[in-house]
Structures are given as C-alpha cells and as structure tokens.
Amino acid sequence: MLDELRNQAGEDPSPSADNPKIPKAVIKRLSLYTRVLQKFSMSGIEKISSKELGDALGLNSAQVRKDLAYFGQFGVPGLGYYVEELRTRIKSILGTDRTVRLALVGVGNLGQALLSYTTQFQRDGFRVVVAFDADKRKVGGERMGVPVFHVSDMGRHLKEMAIDIVMLTVPAGVAQQVTDLAIQAGITAILNFVPERLLVPEHVKVHYVDLSIEIESLSYYLK
Amino acid sequence: MLDELRNQAGEDPSPSADNPKIPKAVIKRLSLYTRVLQKFSMSGIEKISSKELGDALGLNSAQVRKDLAYFGQFGVPGLGYYVEELRTRIKSILGTDRTVRLALVGVGNLGQALLSYTTQFQRDGFRVVVAFDADKRKVGGERMGVPVFHVSDMGRHLKEMAIDIVMLTVPAGVAQQVTDLAIQAGITAILNFVPERLLVPEHVKVHYVDLSIEIESLSYYLK
DNA sequence: TAGATTGTTAATCGATTAACAATC
C-alpha cells in the first residue's frame, strides 16, 4: 500500500472542542479541493457549488459539504462557495498558506523526479530546499537548482535550514539509519518512499508511499 | 492519496459465491504480505503466525487472518502458516505468479524512476517491456534496457507486445488524449501518476497515484 | 493431553451517502 494504505503513522492531532478528530481521508481530499479551486479561480469563476466541486473529483456533494463542515461554515445556502475564499481557507487549514520546506534524502531516479516537481510544489506552497546523497559524485553541486550535500552533514543542514518534512528515497538497507539521523536533528515528519517499515518515536509522523504496491494490487483487477 | 485515496476507478470484479466482494484495502495488504513472506522465506524460516506477519507490517493479527480468509483456509491451527505455501497462494490470487507486462508512457523523471524499479518488478512478477515518449530525442534507443518508441506508434506496439497495464507519467495536458489511445488499443488497466481525472469507459480500471497530494496532506500534521 | 493459533462470528469503529430543515 502505498498510500492509501499504510498510514500507520503516529496519532492525529488530539481531538478537542474545535477539532473533533478529522479523518485522514478528509485531509487528503482538502488538497484535491484546492487543486480544483485553483483551476476554477484561474478560469475567472467566482463561485462553486458542492455538486460542481464533487463532480470535478468524482465525489458525492454531501461528502464535500461534510468535509468542509469539519472546519466551519464556508458556504452560502442557495449560492455555494466563493472560490477564492474557500481556496484560501483550505490552504490555511492545511498549513500550505506559508511555504513548507522539504529536504530530499537520496538523489536517485525517484528523488530526481520529486525534485523536478519542485516548481509545482512551489506554486502549492512547497519547496525542496536541500538534498542529500551518500554518493560523493552527486554531492557538491546542484540538481534542479537544489544544493546536494553529503548525508554525513545532514543533521547540521536540516537544523540550519529549518526543514519541515524529509522525503526518503534511499536504498532500503539504509532507510532506518537515515531516519534516525533525521529524527536526531529534530525532524517530525517523514514522507517515506522506501518499501520498509520505519521505527520512529511517537511524536514523529511517517507517511508511506509505496509505488510497487500500487502496481501489484492493480494486477489483481486485470482478471 | 496516493494511495489510498482516489481509487475512483471502475467496479470490483462482481461479487459471487466464491468471490464475496473483496475490499480494496485487502488486495493492497496482500501485496504487503508477499513482501514480508519473501523476506522470511529468504531467511529460511518455514512458518509464520498471523501475529508475526501482522507485527512486521503494523497490522492486527485478526486483520491478517480475516484478509486471508477471504480466499480460503491457508493456515494450520496451533501452528500458523507455511511461509512458502502462503506466498505462492497469495501471488496466485494477485495474479503475479505469471509476469505482468507493463508499458510506460512519458519518459520524464518519474517515468525513469519507475523504469529503474524494473529489476525489482521483475522479481515480483512485473516487467516494463516498452516505453513511449513524444520527444523525438528520447525515441529510438533504450532506457534501462527498455525500448522507447514515439507515442504516435503506441497503439500498434501495445497490441503487439500484449501489454497488461499502462503507466502514465505524461504532462497533465495530454493525459486524457494518451489514455484514449491506449484504450483504443485494448488496454483495460491504467496506473495514472498524472494529477488529472481520466474519463474512461466502465470496463477500464484506473488507479490514481498522486505524489503531491501525499506531501500536501502531510503538511497538515506538522502543526 | 496441553498449548498454540487458526477461522469465523459478533462488536466496534469509521467513513460515505441520503434526506431535509434552515437560509440566502
């Protein structure tokens, strides 16, 4: 599982009065909503109904309204939602209204693919600001405008550069080791593309993305 | 999600007597099980309990047993499961006991990352046998041992090479167009890495893998 | 036989959808 599955990370932000345990699936859909809203916004459309928003993503309109209701009342009965306002509110909820700073560990093929997303990330409030590799030949220069350092210096750079999220695209054998180093440097969020289960302390959030599982499970549906 | 989310593909194989609607999440876990079983098998361990299998993946032992129970009785009460036997049975269920033939459309960074997985895929019963690109400079030769043709010839090659699954890593603007071509050529399973919803006929199964959503939703948990 | 672990049912938990009064 990549995704969808294998969200065996830590616990959600603790449920409280104004935060009554938000399902993980809701958070993922919020990101999808911003993407659709962005498109509508660029076409100059100013309002959108839950039906329209749902249709664009293959979702039920009730689900859209319920998702949003977790965070407040954003709509106008009889009218719908104001596109730009809703987009802004959701980005604020997700925390992508400020720029999230990413580090990439492992500048292999997948790593570089993620780096090439940088431009898109930037638009979305994300930015890969540093990369690390164990191969000295890859170290020193830049890849896609991102400086590449040796993993032995990782801890220091992670702190200095105020990294929010570490993306792991290293060989399976060293994933845990690299994870430990990152956590020592104060990292609390890891996006793990390595098909290995990582052991981390409670306060660290690991998100698993497992590309080969996606392919493998699709095979079942061929028959 | 990736994963997890955005499984808005067609319907499951129709529920019948010996096939009582298998949840999608179960299928994904089956792939994970084979991976763990492979490891145990290589360490020379011959049997494994649902507890051990679950622990290796952070899953409940009851869930492991229930997942397997969808497909028959594989275990021995008081003993557990025979590693190699179980592995073989699951691979047979998933259809990865034969080699699944993949085509890649779009030889960009992500495409090449997926190509570089080829070796691993092969071990798992997967093989990328052909790739396509619209850039003439990429066409003609091979990448990671896989021949690259121009998209204009895609339909013909897909048929001739008996492709099972098409992996899409093309620019967003052409995703639907490429999809239509693939479907015309008889493709029924698509693994879509492009953040675009694809319109496909009922019989075609689309699986969405959305890397930037994974990152974006992780941002929420930073706070 | 005693100990262990399965397969399976029932209980719980979570997520989606339908329905509709409230409201612009």
Place this chain on the structure above:
DNA sequence: TAGATTGTTAATCGATTAACAATC
C-alpha cells in the same frame, strides 16, 4: 417570494478489532 444550495442529522455501508470455539 421561489429556487437553490448549504449545514447537519440519521441511515447506510464498509472495514477493523475482539473474542472464542474448533483444531492441529
């Protein structure tokens, strides 16, 4: 006001976990 669409509750659906008799 009439029409439309929200926010929200209740109903449904699906997935996970607990519990335990069956069985090796």
